Amino acid sequence: MQVYKVGGAVRDRLLGLPVTDVDRVVVGATTEEMLAKGFRPVGADFPVFLHPKTGEEYALARTERKSGRGYGGFTFYASPEVTLEEDLIRRDLTINAMAEDDQLNLTDPYHGQRDLEARILRHVSPAFAEDPLRVLRVARFAARYAGLGFTVADETMDLMRQLSESGELQALTAERSWKEISRALMEDHPQVFIQVLRDCGALKELMPEVDALFGVPQPETHHPEIDTGLHTLSVLEQSSLHKQPLTVRWACLLHDLGKGLTPEEEWPRHIAHEHTGLKLIKAVNERFKVPKDCQELALLVGQYHTHGHRALELKASTLLELLQSFDIYRRPQRFEEFIAACEMDARGRKGLEQRSYPQADYLRGAAKAAREVAVQPLLEQGFKGPELGEALKRERLKALKAYKEAATA
Template sequence: MRIYKVGGAVRDRLLGRPVSEVDWVVVGASAEELLALGYRPVGADFPVFLHPRTGEEYALARTERKSGRGYGGFTFHASPEVTLEEDLLRRDLTINAMAEDEQGRLIDPCHGRRDLEQRWLRHVSPAFAEDPLRVLRVARFAARYAPLGFRVAPETRALMRQLAESGELQALTAERSWKEISRALLEPRPDVFIRTLRDCGALHELLPEIDALFGVPQPAAHHPEIDTGEHLLAVLRQCAEHGQPLVVRWACLLHDLGKGTTPAEEWPRHIAHERKGLKLIRAVNTRCKAPRDCQELSLLVGEYHSHCHRALELRPATLLELLQRFDVYRRPQRFEEFIAACEMDARGRLGLERRDYPQAGYLRGAAAAARAVAVQPLLEKGLAGAALGEALKRERLRALKAYKSDVLGERAEPPETS
């Protein structure tokens, strides 16, 4: 039995990057032998085991043969006769198909090291097509390593396109896709993830609502980049530069979906795109099985991002409605995420990346003013139930009026944003 380090750990060590988890491959052993040594099987179907002490993954060397559509359609051939080279050849990218023996010697039959040095994401062999999830993986690696200069090899892009056009991506489970999408959004260049998927036709298959934004113009006055798809990519870049969490990045990804449905006669205007987008945002959330917080924030950002941009122009009564709708009293964190997403939207515009966004501070102040209204005095007046609710709203409105005139004065000019 021989054990080799494989996959991401070998790749990232050669790149001089921190290694987060180590994958191992075991050659010349059977499942029974590993079980006898105390390794724990990961699942019933996979020849993968967890080390009894470290918990790291040990996989028996295997070859993969596809038997049908989708993830359920895999058959594995794992036996003590499968060689390390055979196991490396069934992997996705050359940079992921290197192994290291116990002496630290590199085993690299697919020339992964050369591609690593030349910054290519290149598939190992036609066996790449055995798992269509790899299209998303390549786009995710592109998003992660773009700052190092990596790009997708032309022949790999062609194969990804073939896979997209074959309709195979439709067979991926929502769970597997979501894992890739959510990880990719958190990489340093989430925009590169989306662009890579688009370049091979996979975006049209997976997220057609987002693909539809490319080629749709917006008014140059607010959007010097004009194209709605380019705007979206710029917003995602801002998200990464500001270290935004997944919920914010997800909400940003979906915030403008309504613009993809505007009739061309109305271009470059997008009347009521916020409301028109809600149906699409819901559809994407459901299809992707996005977690609850992502679903919730994306709908709120979709519906109210223009309110945020116009915050300084809102009448106190509208401001109050917004704060009530967000339940800023009990959900302060979610309101912060909303503001962050809108700020990324405002900065994700050509040449406006460093603009001020006074709306953020203004809305925070408004939420604080509304929160500062005390309930106790109203209770002492004997108010309860609906009457208490009404009185509380009246007091909050009064507080917001005072806040607005304090901060903006009577003649303050609102900034132009839409």
């Protein structure tokens, strides 16, 4: 029995990056031998075990064969006869197909170290094209390592195009797709993920609503970059530079979907795109079974982001409606995330990345003024039920008028 570290642990150590997840492969062992040593089985499809003391994962060396459509369409074969090289060849990229023993002796049959040094993301074998999930994975690695200068090899991009055109991407489950998308959006360069998907034709298959934004012009006075797709990439880039959470990054990706529906004869203006885009945002949310907090923020940002930009011009009554829509009294964090998404949208414009965004503090101040309206005096005056709600609304409106007058004086 021989044990090797494989995949990301080897790759990141060679890159000089922190090693977080350690995967191990066991060569020359049977399931019975692993159980006899106290390992606990956890793999449903193939033999994976947890170490009896550390709880770390150990997988038996295995081969795989395509047996159906999609990510799950494989049969696996694990046996003591399967070699380390046979196990490594089924992996996606050469930089993930290296192994090392406890003495750090490297096994690198597919030249992963060479590709690390050349900053190339390259597939290990033609079997790459059997698994559609690998399109998303490669795009995610491109987003992770873009800052180090990594790019996708031309021949790998060709295979990704073949996969995109084959219809296999449609066989991916919503859960698997979202897992890759959400991880990619939290990488250092999430805009690269979207760009790589677009370059290989996968964006058109997975998120046609986002793909449709490329080539759609916007007024140059507000958008020096003009192209709506490029603007979306820039907004995503800003969301990463400003360390925004996943909810904000997802909202940033989807906020302008309505512009993809504007008739060409109306370009570059996009009247009411905030409302026309809501059905598209809802469709993307449902397609990937997106978590509720991400769904809700994306819809709210889509509908109200232009309100955010025009915050200082809004009437007090409109401002109150905006605050009510976000339920700022019970969910203050959601409104804070809305403000963040609006600021990323404002900064995601060519040459305007460092612009100030006074609307952020103005909106925070408005929310504070509305929250500070006390309920107790109204209760003491005898208001209750619907009448209390109306009285509270009147007092909040009065507070917002006073706030607006003072803030814009």
